[in-house]
Amino acid sequence: MSEPILWTAEEVQRVTGGTWLELNPQGRKYRRCTFPTKYLDSDCVVIHVHGPGWPDKCIDGSHQRGMTSDDLIRRIQNYSNTMVITSQRPTMPTGTPVLLVRSTYDALFALAVYQRSRYEGRIIGITGTAGKSSTRDFLAALLDIKVPTFASFGNWNAIEGNALSLANLPPKGELAVIEISAGAIDGLRRRNSLELVRHHDAIITSIGVNLTSKTPTAKYVAEIKSMLFSALPDDGCAYFSSAVQEIETLIASAGSHKRRIVGRPGESSISVEIVGEELGKTHLRISFLDYTADVSTNIIGSGQLSNLALALQCAADLGADPRKLVEKVSEITLQKRKMEVKNYTLSDKSVHLLNDCHNATLVSFSSALNYLDRLSRGFRNQIFVIGKIVHIEGWEKHVYETLSHDLKRCNPKTVILFADGLDPLEHELKSLNMNVLRATDAKEALKLIRRNITDQTLIFLKGSHRGTEMRELGDSLQKHLRKRSVEYASANA
Structure with a gap:
């Protein structure tokens, strides 16, 4: 080991x-x-x-x-x-x-406090409504170019997960990246991650409506998450995108600390420009102060590319070589079910699957659908399988109305709603004259997908896995398409 x-x-x-x-x-x-x-x-x-x-x-x-x-x-x-x-x-x-x-x-927290007290390196804390884990993974991979970098585990971003990460900090390590939830920042069970983690730099990936029972507006979300900035030490740096919602709240919380507003001229030292897109691939032009290069990457979607830009800016500020950073971008891949693209050939049909059902917020939905809107003309048929957005109690009508218009813009031929609690979304979609089907379980959804596949079909899966079978559906669909594709290849070998 x-x-x-x-x-x-x-x-x-x-x-x-x-x-x-x-x-x-x-x-x-x-x-x-x-x-x-x-x-x-x-x-x-x-x-x-x-x-x-x-x-x-x-x-x-x-x-x-x-x-x-x-x-x-x-x-x-x-x-x-x-x-x-x-x-x-x-x-x-x-x-x-x-x-x-x-x-x-x-005992868990005692171990965390002790290990944090003897850690000698620099910690970057990351939060946001969407993109926390991806940004953490991007940044850890980029910083590994400079020195071995510790990263927090999986989706364990609540207070107990932060304690788990801290308990594993290598005392002589130089850099660590810790993902922190809003609840852990605000305080849970008489503990607070700001006091526990004691980060040196901070990244906020995005701001959007989520957990409405606790944070009922985007502004309130921003006020909670931006506490990550206000807790910075004197030499700390605040990182966020120029396109983030409630940007003035973040600027105010950053106060007199150094800040990097990526995408705003004069407030960042890098730029990430899309020069071409195809399904599953983005062609980028990445510019640093004294170095510019073009690179192709498997990272797709405006949200994930914004996360990449934040990670690149932070890594460059912490001393990583720009040329090696660009090389690394070509190697980085997203985690399973995060804008994951698979291509299949079934007899006379070409089928493409975009699986983004790792999780779902309105922010991540908008990012994925903006991407699909730019690519939709390349497909004859689009089947969207849409699940629910969780933690929006009382805001279903507003959230699903916004989502319905984003879906309409992509003009899918078929929308399959896959979860209970989606009546408000069904109502909005039908009012926009969209073809809406309902599926109560993974077996029924798979049957509807198969029935609607034609040549040059794009299947898009997006929705929270919490309390649903969305992941199971994605796995079953991939298994089915892979089997059919292998059978066709064998028959024509």
């Missing part, structure tokens, strides 16, 4: 105040601390998600719901040199070191 050693057993015991129940592992060292079992590995400290403090989202996301300490110990038996931190005394004998603490939730 390439990561630096992070923890000794003695440090874990001292920081958490725990008591050894099995095998005091004197002198043992560990490379990772985790509570999501997804990140289990050898040389790992595993925190048992048990007892008070843990929110349901963490329990479910950790895949430890209902696990006893015995269950967890059995779960990690196949990994070498592991340790379990638990507040529940095991009943089975074990060869795994077990550290008993009063609260595993408090």
Whole structure:
């Protein structure tokens, strides 16, 4: 493993105040601390998600719901040199070191605070209504050109996820990129990520309506997220786009700190210009103060390209070589289901799938649909499978009315609505004389898609996966199209 050693057993015991129940592992060292079992590995400290403090989202996301300490110990038996931190005394004998603490939730934060206190590098905090994870991944990849860069895990951007990231900071590391949710900035469960992370620079990717029960307007969203700027140290820099909503709120929060408004002449040192687009590919001209180059990239859509520009500006400011940055842009790819393009040939039909169902906000919908609007004339048939936008309670009519007009502009032949709660969107689309179908489950949606496929068809999937089968539909559709494509290729070999 390439990561630096992070923890000794003695440090874990001292920081958490725990008591050894099995095998005091004197002198043992560990490379990772985790509570999501997804990140289990050898040389790992595993925190048992048990007892008070843990929110349901963490329990479910950790895949430890209902696990006893015995269950967890059995779960990690196949990994070498592991340790379990638990507040529940095991009943089975074990060869795994077990550290008993009063609260595993408090232990997580104790480990985070300790590790952050000895971290010697610079931290870039990232937030926004959409694009947080992508920008984090872009920036980490770009900064890796200069020095190995730590990045936070997956979508763990709430307060517990921030603690998990901090607990894994390599003490001698130089750069780290941490994704932070609005709730973690505002404060959750008597803790606040601004105090926990103590970032040096900050990026806000976008501002839009989301979580309306807590942040009912874009301005209120901006006021919460821009706290990331107001908490900067004296030498910190605030990064945001010239096209961001509520820009004056962000400027005010940045105050006297250095700021980079990417896309505004005189306030940034780079520009990213689209010189050509095709499905799944963007041709860019990237300019720095003393270097300009053209490059092709798999990053597509105005939102993701704005995220890339923010990451490029930050990486350049932190000393990465512009020529190497441009080279890296050609290699970066988006995560699965984020503007992911697949092309298939089925008998006499050419079919293209754009899967963007990783998540959905009105901001990310607008970005994807703006992209499709520019490319739509290249396809004879477009099938849009649209799911719901979550966390817009009370704003459904406004949000879906805006979305319906964005959809109309792309002029799809068929719109399949795939989720409950989409009656307001159906009403708006039908008032615009659009062809609307409904599907209650993935099987029915797949049947409707297959029925409407013709040659030169573009299928677009977009909607939140939370509480829906949108991801399952995307996986089933890709499996079906891949199978048909392979069968056709074999028949014509």
